[in-house]
Amino acid sequence: MLSCLVPRCCSPLLHLWAVLLPIVSLDTPNHHQDHGVKDRPKLLLLSFDGFRWDYIDRVPTPNFRRIMDKGVKVEFVENTYITKTYPNHYSMVTGLYAETHGIVANEMYDPAVNKSFSMETDSMYDSRWWEEAVPLWVTIQRDGGRSGAAMWPGSDVQIHGMFPNRYLQYNASVSFEHRVQQIVEWFSASKEEAVDFGVLYWEEPDESGHNLGPQSPLMDAIIAGIDEKLGFLMSELKKAGLDDKVNLIVTSDHGMAQLSPEKIIELDEYVDRELYTWVDKSPVVGILPKEGKLDEVYASLLDANPNMVAYKKEHIPERLHYQHNTRIMPILLEAKEGWTIMQNRSGSFMLGNHGYDNTLRSMQPVFVARGPAFRQNYVKTSMRSVDLYPLMCHILSIQPLPNNGSLLNVQDLLSSLPAFSTPTPAHPPTPPKANRSWEMSRPLLQEDLHL
Ligand SMILES: *[C@@H]1O[C@H](CO)[C@@H](O)[C@H](O)[C@H]1NC(C)=O
Ligand SMILES: *[C@@H]1O[C@H](CO)[C@@H](O)[C@H](O)[C@H]1NC(C)=O
Ligand SMILES: *[C@@H]1O[C@H](CO)[C@@H](O)[C@H](O)[C@H]1NC(C)=O
Ligand SMILES: *[C@@H]1O[C@H](CO)[C@@H](O)[C@H](O)[C@H]1NC(C)=O
Ligand SMILES: *[C@@H]1O[C@H](CO)[C@@H](O)[C@H](O)[C@H]1NC(C)=O
Ligand SMILES: [Zn+2]
Numbered sequence: 001m002l003s004c005l006v007p008r009c010c011s012p013l014l015h016l017w018a019v020l021l022p023i024v025s026l027d028t029p030n031h032h033q034d035h036g037v038k039d040r041p042k043l044l045l046l047s048f049d050g051f052r053w054d055y056i057d058r059v060p061t062p063n064f065r066r067i068m069d070k071g072v073k074v075e076f077v078e079n080t081y082i083t084k085t086y087p088n089h090y091s092m093v094t095g096l097y098a099e100t101h102g103i104v105a106n107e108m109y110d111p112a113v114n115k116s117f118s119m120e121t122d123s124m125y126d127s128r129w130w131e132e133a134v135p136l137w138v139t140i141q142r143d144g145g146r147s148g149a150a151m152w153p154g155s156d157v158q159i160h161g162m163f164p165n166r167y168l169q170y171n172a173s174v175s176f177e178h179r180v181q182q183i184v185e186w187f188s189a190s191k192e193e194a195v196d197f198g199v200l201y202w203e204e205p206d207e208s209g210h211n212l213g214p215q216s217p218l219m220d221a222i223i224a225g226i227d228e229k230l231g232f233l234m235s236e237l238k239k240a241g242l243d244d245k246v247n248l249i250v251t252s253d254h255g256m257a258q259l260s261p262e263k264i265i266e267l268d269e270y271v272d273r274e275l276y277t278w279v280d281k282s283p284v285v286g287i288l289p290k291e292g293k294l295d296e297v298y299a300s301l302l303d304a305n306p307n308m309v310a311y312k313k314e315h316i317p318e319r320l321h322y323q324h325n326t327r328i329m330p331i332l333l334e335a336k337e338g339w340t341i342m343q344n345r346s347g348s349f350m351l352g353n354h355g356y357d358n359t360l361r362s363m364q365p366v367f368v369a370r371g372p373a374f375r376q377n378y379v380k381t382s383m384r385s386v387d388l389y390p391l392m393c394h395i396l397s398i399q400p401l402p403n404n405g406s407l408l409n410v411q412d413l414l415s416s417l418p419a420f421s422t423p424t425p426a427h428p429p430t431p432p433k434a435n436r437s438w439e440m441s442r443p444l445l446q447e448d449l450h451l
Helices: 011-019 022-027 051-056 064-071 085-094 136-142 176-188 206-212 220-240 294-301 385-396 435-451
Strands: 042-048 072-078 107-110 115-118 147-149 166-169 197-202 247-249 264-266 276-280 284-288 309-311 333-336 340-342 366-368 378-384
Touching: 042 085, 042 176, 042 220, 042 385, 051 072, 051 220, 064 072, 064 220, 064 247, 064 366, 085 136, 085 385, 107 276, 107 284, 136 147, 136 197, 136 385, 147 176, 166 176, 176 197, 176 220, 197 220, 206 220, 206 378, 247 385, 294 309, 294 333, 294 366, 333 340, 378 385
Parallel strands: 042 197, 042 247, 072 378, 147 166, 147 197, 264 340
Antiparallel strands: 072 366, 107 115, 247 366, 276 284, 284 333, 309 333
16 A cells, blocks of 8 residues: 555545645645645746747858757747648647647638638738637636737737737737837836736748748848847846846747759649639648539649649648648648649749648747756656646646646656646556655545545
8 A cells, every 4th residue: 555655646546635625735836726826837838920939040040049058949849730830820829639629720711600711901800700719828828827918919819708818919021129118018017017928029030931942041141130039138128137047948830941943743734723712822732622523623633733632621740730620621732841832833833932831840840948946957758748838737727628648747847847737538647746746635535545
């Protein structure tokens, strides 16, 4: 019996102790303390759109280095499929694959309500698109915390009846520096007003990556410019006395692949465009065949071009987690890395793009972080971007909603191991780190035995 007392191997008993004696959870953040304003840890999540993992090694990036030296870096970050902006930004703040959070593409059609979503139009402000999931800024506010958002995709949309406590209406013309000043002001407010969780978004280097192509030497200056922007943020945090308090995560939604005008697939060669609507565009195309034309369109596209795969929705590989949603179209086309799918050559062509398979190295984002919650000078090999959500919930001391990530996968990034992290069912629980928890739990079991 004693052997069972020490590690947390006997979960039914452990649960009973937890119910009987809340003192067991001393090590864990207290989720329901509501006398006065909670002294919550602070966290700022920053995304530089389209910042590929290897950009930091391409030119001197002293500000990224400073974060890595004082914090952590993850070399391989597997983001979510499709590797587009909206799906991945929503995965980061929900811990869910796109098929579950419902923002399955930048351009969508929902046959259940006969409506379309485009990140380019006001259709994206229709709450319905976002409400298959709950973003972290809503969850922390429901828990009594406060959040602030500077142009993160979806953060100016009302979701489950809420906006972030502080947010900016999306406007691409607002400078990075202005966004930073807003965020820093929100973190610096009085105790009652200060935000605990902030999200900050910047459109570059994605835009230049599309226009120039990632291989262009002109990208060097763009990347150096992003590093300077990061330096600006760090100095503003320091000026406000926040640099030791605010945990900072700097990451991105996806990488960027070099395209070529020699690598174009023209759908008009294979199938009459009257037979379908193309909902989402290159390099992963969502095809909605006209009524009764599914098999005909599919037969025309299957094996049509060696640089393109056509899947019927039900055959999309399981590992992509991109199938179970009405907003995923009946046929999905995926180009090989570097290839562009168009209807014909008169469409618009870009020198860089993303959206391809999320296991391709070129599609993967940068990830560095520092602050009191993080280890110092530590390099981790790999994580999945869905693991970011449980990590952020842990840092912010809030209970994560059901998600596809796992804190166990990323807890080595933390300066102290979560003492009572809730293990996901698929994984064994973490052994207790210190003796304190063991000493506390032992007398409880003796009580237990008398029940
Ligand atoms: C879907 O909406 C469009 C207008 O946006 C309309 O023309 C079409 O008839 C609708 N289809 C159905 C099946 O209701
Ligand atoms: C967007 O921001 C720019 C720069 O601050 C400003 O001049 C412009 O009026 C803003 N547009 C809207 C619609 O608020
Ligand atoms: C491509 O399609 C457009 C729209 O149907 C058409 O106007 C144009 O002539 C086509 N271009 C070529 C090169 O076939
Ligand atoms: C992802 O998480 C959600 C919420 O728990 C769950 O419904 C879904 O089945 C999960 N997806 C996978 C592939 O495990
Ligand atoms: C925990 O306590 C036991 C018994 O008191 C002791 O043998 C062991 O070394 C302690 N372990 C740690 C990590 O302090
Ligand atoms: Zn993007």
